[in-house]
């Protein structure tokens with residue numbers, strides 16, 4: 334009888350513990366997509382509801398926000414192959430409950446064999462197919478080094494954090510609509526870039542609900558589990574990457590991989606209307622131009638205006654134009670070029686910058702060549718907060734959708750095409766239409782300039798808004814607009830995410846607007862002399878707001894994104 338009682342007790346305990354999520358095993362076949370949640374303890378919002386679920390399961394097992402961010406990032410490398418990655422790079426902003434703010438730079442680097450004019454033909458013309466769609470486009474990956482750099486702030490063993498990603502790669506998961514569509518769109522490119530068709534290619538079109546299993550990727554992740562960062566940068570995986578590059582005439586060597594290091598940097602920190610904004614420093618332009626934009630529009634009383642009106646859109650577009658002009662001229666890897674950051678964000682400089690601003694007249698970016706923007710700003714962003722007040726904001730990228738399209742044979746993951754974020758030739762626009770100058774010229778081992786803007790806004794030194802988005806050069810403007818929407822225009826996080834975005838980046842001299850942007854405002858801007866270009870969605874902004882002990886997490890309706898919390 335006693336044995337029976339013990340057995341019943343043990344079964345009850347097991348059921349109880351399982352239902353609390355402590356033994357929760359992630360199932361890539363069952364998940365629900367929620368765009369807005371309100372919870373009390375912790376939340377994760379990312380491009381994939383499965384990856385968000387992985388992060389929350391780690392929080393429930395006693396992990397902190399950093400543990401959850403690491404597990405989410407690794408899961409995204411499996412379930413969001415167009416942008417989640419181990420073959421790319423990115424940036425994290427971490428706020429620790431004790432008040433410390435940390436920026437981790439795991440941006441890709443130019444290989445040691447790279448050179449300034451490597452994309453120029455004999456006539457000196459930039460060959461953008463080389464910087465975007467060739468083995469020469471691949472930068473030395475930083476994501477795995479970034480994950481291990483943030484382990485310093487984690488609580489749980491790495492083995493636990495990587496296991497859900499291994500399970501999802503090994504056992505598969507079901508594709509959401511956007512992911513299936515993006516795999517179909519990239520099929521021809523993947524076939525062109527790989528001698529053997531990778532797992533992302535199948536004869537018939539992918540459909541929502543199809544299963545994707547990635548055995549080679551699972552084995553690569555297991556080598557990371559067993560040997561740490563060396564399990565990626567050295568040993569079998571390092572050799573496979575270098576062999577792939579050698580076969581394709583790319584530049585990355587085993588030496589480049591072995592030498593890669595993530596860097597902890599001092600974040601950009603500034604006050605915005607009583608809040609403290611913490612964002613990414615160089616080699617991302619994001620934090621600097623976010624500070625410039627918020628300060629310049631505050632000088633012109635943006636707080637007294639309303640969302641989407643002629644007055645606010647005209648002012649914000651002019652502010653965006655000026656920040657992007659500075660980006661093109663001054664910004665680059667601070668380990669290689671001297672950037673006058675203090676001056677660029679100083680009140681005196683920004684006041685001067687706005688001295689020719691006229692609210693009744695369209696500005697212009699004349700005397701410069703027009704660039705172009707194409708779709709495919711495939712980066713991914715996620716936010717995490719935990720019950721103790723830690724918060725993490727991470728943006729990571731392969732650059733274009735599916736990066737270079739090159740899948741490392743035998744290792745099952747995609748390599749980036751981040752070299753295109755250097756300026757191939759001063760004045761020639763990259764795939765985001767961004768131009769750059771000497772500061773962002775290619776040099777061996779240099780990091781290419783980025784626009785990624787993972788950001789945490791603090792109120793009284795506690796997380797208030799955790800925000801970021803993919804979207805190439807549209808990233809800083811979307812983060813800027815989201816902060817303005819919530820702080821100045823008093824929108825809820827859902828309104829701020831859902832509201833149509835616009836974007837001005839100096840060159841081309843155009844204001845891009847999303848399809849559902851206010852038609853009257855568009856007509857008024859045109860009358861004033863602005864060129865307007867209506868385009869597809871801008872970014873996929875993820876936001877967590879922490880207010881009055883409530884955590885509101887919002888996933889962007891523009892993608893498959895999902896928020897999970899508890």
Ligand code: GLY
Pocket residue numbers: 712730731732733751754782783784785805806
């Ligand atoms: N590859 C996009 C960025 O870094 O801004």
